[in-house]
Amino acid sequence: xxxxxxxxNLTLSLAFIAQITFAQSSxxxxxxxxxxxxxxxxAVLIIWAMLSIASNLMKIxxxxxxxxxxxxxxxxxxxxxxxxxxxxxxxxxxFHHLTKGYDIKxxxxxxxxxxxxxxxxxxxxxxxxxxxxxxxxxxxxxxxxVKAGDVLFYDKKxxxxxxxxxxxGEVVEIRRGEKRSIAEVTILADKELRYKTVQAPDVxxxxxxxxxxxxxxxxxxxxxxxxxxxxxxxMATIPANIFITTFDTxxxxxDNNLVVAGKEAAFQKGLDVLSKLTSGMVHLGLDGRGKTVxxxxxxxxxxxxxxxxxxxxxxGNVGIQIHHVAPIKGHDKVWTLTVQEVITIGQMxxxxxxxxxxxxxxxxxxxxxxxxxxxxxxxxLGDLLINNLTGDNNRxxxxxxxxxxxxxxxxxxxxxxxQITVLKEGNDYELFGWLLxxxxxxxxxxxxxxxxxxxxxxxxxxxxxxxxxxxxxxxxYEQVLPMDIYPQHLMKAxxxxxxxxMEGLGITELTEEDVALCEFAxxxxxxxxxxxxxxxxxxxxxx
Amino acid sequence: xxxxxFLKSVEPDKKNSPxxxxxxxxxFTFAYAPNTVTKAGTHIKDGMDLKRLMxxxxxxxxxxxxxxxxxxxxxxxxxxxxxxxxxxxFHLKLAHGLIKMLPIFVVSHIVxxxxxxxxxxxxxxxxxxxxxxxxxxxxxxxxxDIPLWIMSLSIIFAVIIGKEAFGGTGMNIWNIALLAxxxxxxxxxxxxxxxxxxxxxxxxISDGAAANYGWWHTGLFNSLFEWMGLxxxxxxxxVVNGFSGATPLALxxxxxxxxxxxxxxxxxxxxxxxxxxIGRQ
Numbered sequence: 080x081x082x083x084x085x086x087x088n089l090t091l092s093l094a095f096i097a098q099i100t101f102a103q104s105s106x107x108x109x110x111x112x113x114x115x116x117x118x119x120x121x122a123v124l125i126i127w128a129m130l131s132i133a134s135n136l137m138k139i140x141x142x143x144x145x146x147x148x149x150x151x152x153x154x155x156x157x158x159x160x161x162x163x164x165x166x167x168x169x170x171x172x173x174f175h176h177l178t179k180g181y182d183i184k185x186x187x188x189x190x191x192x193x194x195x196x197x198x199x200x201x202x203x204x205x206x207x208x209x210x211x212x213x214x215x216x217x218x219x220x221x222x223x224x225v226k227a228g229d230v231l232f233y234d235k236k237x238x239x240x241x242x243x244x245x246x247x248g249e250v251v252e253i254r255r256g257e258k259r260s261i262a263e264v265t266i267l268a269d270k271e272l273r274y275k276t277v278q279a280p281d282v283x284x285x286x287x288x289x290x291x292x293x294x295x296x297x298x299x300x301x302x303x304x305x306x307x308x309x310x311x312x313x314m315a316t317i318p319a320n321i322f323i324t325t326f327d328t329x330x331x332x333x334d335n336n337l338v339v340a341g342k343e344a345a346f347q348k349g350l351d352v353l354s355k356l357t358s359g360m361v362h363l364g365l366d367g368r369g370k371t372v373x374x375x376x377x378x379x380x381x382x383x384x385x386x387x388x389x390x391x392x393x394x395g396n397v398g399i400q401i402h403h404v405a406p407i408k409g410h411d412k413v414w415t416l417t418v419q420e421v422i423t424i425g426q427m428x429x430x431x432x433x434x435x436x437x438x439x440x441x442x443x444x445x446x447x448x449x450x451x452x453x454x455x456x457x458x459x460l461g462d463l464l465i466n467n468l469t470g471d472n473n474r475x476x477x478x479x480x481x482x483x484x485x486x487x488x489x490x491x492x493x494x495x496x497x498q499i500t501v502l503k504e505g506n507d508y509e510l511f512g513w514l515l516x517x518x519x520x521x522x523x524x525x526x527x528x529x530x531x532x533x534x535x536x537x538x539x540x541x542x543x544x545x546x547x548x549x550x551x552x553x554x555x556y557e558q559v560l561p562m563d564i565y566p567q568h569l570m571k572a573x574x575x576x577x578x579x580x581m582e583g584l585g586i587t588e589l590t591e592e593d594v595a596l597c598e599f600a601x602x603x604x605x606x607x608x609x610x611x612x613x614x615x616x617x618x619x620x621x622x
Numbered sequence: 623x624x625x626x627x628f629l630k631s632v633e634p635d636k637k638n639s640p641x642x643x644x645x646x647x648x649x650f651t652f653a654y655a656p657n658t659v660t661k662a663g664t665h666i667k668d669g670m671d672l673k674r675l676m677x678x679x680x681x682x683x684x685x686x687x688x689x690x691x692x693x694x695x696x697x698x699x700x701x702x703x704x705x706x707x708x709x710x711x712f713h714l715k716l717a718h719g720l721i722k723m724l725p726i727f728v729v730s731h732i733v734x735x736x737x738x739x740x741x742x743x744x745x746x747x748x749x750x751x752x753x754x755x756x757x758x759x760x761x762x763x764x765x766x767d768i769p770l771w772i773m774s775l776s777i778i779f780a781v782i783i784g785k786e787a788f789g790g791t792g793m794n795i796w797n798i799a800l801l802a803x804x805x806x807x808x809x810x811x812x813x814x815x816x817x818x819x820x821x822x823x824x825x826x827i828s829d830g831a832a833a834n835y836g837w838w839h840t841g842l843f844n845s846l847f848e849w850m851g852l853x854x855x856x857x858x859x860x861v862v863n864g865f866s867g868a869t870p871l872a873l874x875x876x877x878x879x880x881x882x883x884x885x886x887x888x889x890x891x892x893x894x895x896x897x898x899x900i901g902r903q
Contacts, residue, residue, distance in 0.1 A: 113889055117888075117892070183666070474659075476665050480664065480665040481664045481665075482664070483665065485661075485662075485665070500665075502666070505657070506657045507657050508655065508657050510625070510653065510654055511654075512654065513655050513671055513673045513674045513677075514673070514674065520668075521668070521669070522668045522669040522670055523668060523670075524668065524670045524674075526670070526678050527669045539666040541659040541660045541665050541666060542655070542658070542660075542667070543658045543667050544655060544667050544668065544670070545655065545656075545671020545674075546651065546658070546671070546672075548671075548750055548791065548792065549750070549791055549792030550792050551675070551752075553675060555670075595664055598664045599664045599666065599667060599668055600668045600670075601668070602671060602672050603672060603792070604667060604671065606662060608662070608663040608664070609663055
């Protein structure tokens with residue numbers, strides 16, 4: 080934005096000067112005025128350049144001594160005039176305004192009405208957890224009756240960490256995939272859920288180890304995601320910090336104010352539990368864009384660090400927030416959770432029961448009725464979408480369009496997803512589609528006309544809009560990633576399998592969702608998310 | 623039957639004639655954006671692709687082309703001592719400029735894209751669009767009288783050594799267009815440096831040398847201009863006495879700023895109405 084304004088100003092002033100000089104040279108025969116005008120202009124430019132270098136040097140020196148940048152330097156920068164307006168409701172905590180990124184505005188936003196979904200089948204998939212052995216040890220058999228919170232299976236490498244049933248009912252199928260790996264454990268849910276009730280330790284009095292082993296034994300541990308690598312953490316790990324983002328900027332993402340409504344106490348309890356687990360702090364990323372006021376459960380949470388973020392997607396991604404609050408250094412581990420997962424942890428410590436209910440946003444232009452439904456982890460997509468699809472050339476995405484996974488109506492929500500997006504398949508040819516894009520499509524490029532203005536909601540389809548090419552240095556990745564990282568160099572390091580370079584370029588700070596927007600914007604249509612995962616897997620093997 | 627069905631019906635066999643198939647594929651994807659859909663990763667993609675990116679760059683060069691083409695003609699007539707005002711003899715200057723520029727533009731694309739097609743067929747991937755920009759840049763940095771075979775040689779050298787040897791578009795370690803110029807500069811220095819090469823359309827640049835008009839001038843454009851009642855190319859045109867063809871830099875080397883301003887005015891140098899490569903303005 081700032082950069083664009085500068086360019087615009089420069090172009091305008093150059094055009095203006097050219098206009099004057101041209102008028103002069105045509106009106107009088109002698110071109111002396113023009114010449115001296117140019118010399119004077121150059122002199123002014125040189126003086127300005129020297130002053131601004133001096134001013135920048137002062138700022139750098141000032142920064143070494145801990146003086147804030149704004150207090151040093153000669154000139155008011157353009158930033159001073161168009162400073163981000165900090166919303167009035169921000170009461171405490173730091174404020175970060177991010178300028179890089181892009182909001183993909185799609186049609187089919189969920190209406191803020193919550194309905195209870197009638198879903199009969201739920202599944203937990205071992206494949207949702209990176210690094211888990213393909214054949215976990217099953218604690219139940221097909222036909223067994225389970226309560227919500229009963230153990231379903233555990234990883235043989237880490238037998239203390241239990242994976243539990245989100246609902247009560249009958250285990251109807253244990254579906255096997257390749258080489259007898261376990262793909263899905265499906266439960267046919269009861270009409271009225273029955274919960275296994277346990278005695279939760281008192282967070283204020285209990286030891287950390289007691290809390291940890293309680294969480295692992297009752298299915299709460301897999302809710303925690305560890306960065307780098309996006310894995311379920313080891314029980315011995317003590318994280319440097321825990322990060323929770325309370326808003327989601329991804330296309331059509333659910334509104335966390337709705338999620339937390341009525342569950343404020345459980346959320347706070349969850350935060351209290353997590354504070355016990357880290358050597359650092361629990362950090363909340365809050366919505367500082369100013370459009371909506373965050374729920375008081377977020378803004379008035381106690382015992383946590385608060386950080387407000389404003390700016391386009393990916394400002395709501397936890398990875399971006401970590402980068403701006405307390406970047407992952409060396410071999411540090413950082414844990415991340417979503418709001419719904421914190422609530423589940425809180426409810427366990429409040430009631431002693433495993434409440435894995437999830438508010439799921441049904442979104443996308445191909446839905447008759449986009450809305451919110453209340454269901455449980457791993458709900459069947461077919462049941463959620465019944466009588467809601469228009470047409471049959473659709474793609475169902477479990478998650479958002481950037482980092483979700485492709486699914487069918489026979490599939491299930493993944494362990495962490497809280498959104499379903501349905502959009503049109505783009506499997507048709509388009510005459511001169513690359514040159515004359517007639518149908519509106521989202522793009523970060525100014526060369527594609529913004530039909531319908533700034534707030535137009537696109538009905539995007541899944542067409543790739545071009546073929547795969549080699550990387551071309553076009554600066555698009557950097558334009559949409561508000562981090563101090565060079566994504567293209569990192570991707571090339573991954574392709575060439577250069578582990579040292581990968582680490583040096585900051586691979587440990589990234590996971591798939593952070594580079595998803597770069598992948599969307601990529602001119603060469605390269606699969607950045609799968610490349611990044613490949614790099615993370617290689618790095619993990621080396622450790 | 624729609625256009626797409628027709629195009630699909632003439633698709634050559636990929637195994638039997640890979641080169642033909644590559645060429646077909648390049649033209650087909652030019653006409654139709656492909657119907658491929660996203661597989662893993664993001665489910666929607668930006669409308670921008672490499673074709674569009676490159677074409678936008680080429681579009682941005684068009685103003686440069688327009689002025690450069692006209693300036694070829696302008697410099698030609700300045701050397702002849704005719705139509706000294708910039709706008710005077712507009713049609714003749716434009717016609718001469720086009721006669722000089724178009725062959726360079728066409729040959730640059732035929733040679734460069736030809737190499738791209740061959741390599742794409744050999745490696746079995748789609749034709750990459752990088753050459754669209756290179757092919758449009760090369761004419762801009764060539765003198766207007768460059769022999770086409772020398773330029774073709776330079777392009778072959780630059781594309782193969784500068785780009786294909788390293789894996790194609792996006793993996794080149796040098797700028798292809800500049801490498802082509804470097805090749806000419808070292809292999810055929812007289813065609814791209816000195817005082818002789820920057821003014822087109824004369825046998826050589828010395829007093830009284832005759833203009834070098836071909837069929838395009840005297841046959842095509844003269845009859846066209848006659849029919850329209852405009853002035854025509856005069857075959858008796860010669861280089862005016864005392865004209866050296868030197869560029870401002872060469873003049874500055876000889877006699878400093880005074881010498882430069884005795885030939886060119888400041889506004890001529892600012893606007894670029896001086897001898898040089900086609901796109902140096």
